[in-house]
Amino acid sequence: MALQIYNVVHREKEPFEPLHEGKVSMYVCGPTVYDHAHVGHAKTYLSFDIVVRYLRYRGYDVLYVQNLTDVGHLLDSGEDRILKRARQAQATPMQIVETFARSYFEDMDALGVVRPDISPRASGHIPEQIKLIETLLDKDYAYVSDQGNVYFDVYRWPEYGKLSNRRLGDQEAGSREEVRDDKRHPEDFALWKIAEPEHILRWDSPWGIGYPGWHIECSAMSQKYLGDTFDIHGGGLDNIFPHNECEVAQSEAANGVTFARYWMLAGTLLVPDQTGVPIKMSKSLGNFYTIKDALKAHRPEAVRLFILSSHYRSPIVFSLEALDSAQKGWERISGAVRLVREKLRQAPEGNGGGVFLDVLEKTKQRFVEAMDDDFNAPGAVAALYDLTREVYTLLNSDQITGKAVLEAIRDTYQVLGGQVLGIIRDETAAGPANVQREDGLIRLLIDLRAQARAAKEFAKADQIRKQLTELGVTLEDRSDGTVWRVD
RNA sequence: GGCGACGUCGCCAAGUGGCAAGGCACGGGUCUGCAAAACCCUUACCGUGGGUUCAAUUCCCACCGUCGCCUCCA
Known part of the structure; x- marks a missing residue:
């Protein structure tokens, strides 16, 4: 079975065949x-993070471009979002952009989202x-209005509407279109707008000083870095119209x-x-x-697992309880990984x-089968849960498991759970000195406690465990020794 | 009103024309000095009403309900 992708253009799953083999x-x-x-945002970018990771796992050489929008975008009031924010913060627009671009990467890094190969900014591609x-x-296909704005004439492009399955004229009287309308048709969309005097984000152009329409940046930047035709275009479903539709048309x-x-x-991600009622x-x-905020009380892996618990095309309802459940599930899997490493x-x-x-081998097959089916992450995760049960059973049994098998188990988790899903971290064995020191110190306490237990000094043993718990270190006694974890 | 998605165990969520994965929660049990963890067992006929079929949760129609887009938003 080859990789199948649900292609929104045709509204069905299709075998994935890239333009250039292997790329x-x-x-x-x-x-x-x-x-x-x-x-x-986490939902969308995490979804595509999984797509990129899986494609790479499957051996494809992926070139991943994701833009940062730092121009344009009008509010209802006709005001630019970035400008509004800048005025509120008494900062220049580019300070605002820089601040939140950094914040965005910080968050994505924290979530383990692999950085795009190229992160072009709209302002840098005027x-x-x-x-x-x-x-x-x-x-x-475009015209300059008498006010100097440039618009795309959608009636000149018969295929306009093919992506979002809309027909021109369907939207009858657009009640909001009446204001300052210098377009030929209400459905025409802006390519370039002349800047009002108070509009600080402005660039020179053949049509006067102004700024680009929202949609044109994606067309221009994807073309520059990926070519006129490229393989996959991703985004949030809520942008299918008008944004994505306009991109295609242009x-x-x-x-x-x-x-x-x-x-x-x-x-779309909803919240009650x-x-x-979810909205x-x-x-x-x-x-x-x-x-x-989400990362204050939950591990990044929990956020990932929460989002991976439903298919990327489905809407999903956010709640802290759902995050709790996801984290519990993660602890189950990661407990098995910890045990294997131990x-x-x-x-x-x-x-x-x-x-x-x-x-x-069966786990891997199920995993690949699920992911090959339009990146069915929930199915892939289920394969890992099943594996986890088997691993616990094996390691809790009297069966002697050799190094080779343990390594194979570890590697399976590392690749499927780590490399592809990003919910299993690399071993900390080669971590920084203080991590190793912490490990050594805790093991020292575990040894002392083991001595106490052997001597039936349970009060002392429990004291050590209790104090460690208060420090966020949980001990679990097993017949073959004690393992520890941090919350 | 138009376009689209969805309705599966208490909650979340895969899936298939031939009696439905997984996670969380709940109950019972095993193990354990205790605790924790783990393991085992039990729990659904798939929104409602029709139709097609030997057979439908899975295909078709209608209805009910929910969400998204139609305006800046991932």
């Missing part, structure tokens, strides 16, 4: 950096955007070839309102929960317990 070019619409990222607009004007009108071959759109988490609704410290040579290799 994948991929573009994902990034955030507008004017505030801290929230869990909704010439490319202008050039693309000129092409559209040359080809007569790019294909300008270049005359297919824009993105596979469109993958991630489902006061009455318990979209968004900045404008003010019902958002930042990633930084056993490995003094495992006998040889391949005792070799039949278990079969379980590993």
Whole structure:
């Protein structure tokens, strides 16, 4: 079975065949950096993180581009988001952009999201955007209004609406379109806007001083780094219209070839309102929960597992309780990993317990089968849970498990759980000196406690365990020794 | 109103034309000095009503309900 991807363009799963064998070019619409990222962003970027990780696991050479939007974007009031924020903070727009771009990467790093290969900024690609607009004007797909704004004429492009399955004219009388309308048609969208005097973010252009429309940046930057046609375009489903639709129209009108071959759109993250009804988490609704907040009480792996617990195309309802459940689940898996590593410290040579290799092989098959089916992460995670039960059973039995098998188990977790899903961290064995010192100190206490227990001095033994617990170190006694973990 | 997604065990969530993975929670049990962890066992006929079929949770239709987009938002 080959990898299947649900292609939003055709609304069905299709075998994935990249443009160039062995290589994948991929573009994902990034955030507008004017505030801290929230869990909704985590859902989208984590989803594509898994896509990139899995494609690489499958041997593809992936070139991953994700933009940062730092221009444009008007509020209802006609005010630019970034400008508004800058005024509130009494800072320059570029300070705001820089602050929140850093914050975004901080959050993504914390969540273990692999950085894109290229993170182009819209503000750094104004010439490319202008050039693309000129092409559209040359080809007569765009026009300059009497107020000097440049618009894309959607009626000149018959395929407009094909991605989001919309027909022109369907939207009847757009009640909001009446204000300052210098377009030919209400559905036309802006490529370049002339800046009002108070608009600080402004660039020179053939049409006067202004700023680019929201959609043009993605067309220009994907073209620059990935070419006229590339393999995968990702983003949040909530941007299918108008943003994604406009991207396709602009790019294909300008270049005359297919824009993105596979469109993958991630489902929306919802959050219950006061009455318990789930609604979209968004900045404008003010019902958002930042990633930084989420990470205060939960491990990044818990956030990952929470989001991986449903398919990337499905909507998902956020709650702290859901995060709790995910973290419990993670502790289960990571407990098994810890046990394997512990056993490995003094495992006998040889391949005792070799039949278990079969379980590993089956796990891998199930995992790959699930992920090959349009990145079915919940199925892949389920394979890991099943493996985990088998691992516990094996390691709690009297069966002597040799080093070779333990290493194979460890490697399976490392690759499937670590490399692909990002929920298992690398061993800390080669960690910094203070990590090793901590490990040594705790083991020293465990030894002292073991002596106390052997002497039936349980009060003393319990005292040590209790105090360690208060320090966030949990001890678990097993027949073959004591293992420890930090919360 | 138009377009789209969805409705599976208490909660979350995969999945298949032939009697439904997994996680969390709950109950019972085993192990343990105690604790913790783990393991074992028990729990669903898949929104409602029709239709197609030898057979549907899985296909079709209708209805009910929920969400997203149609306006800046991942």
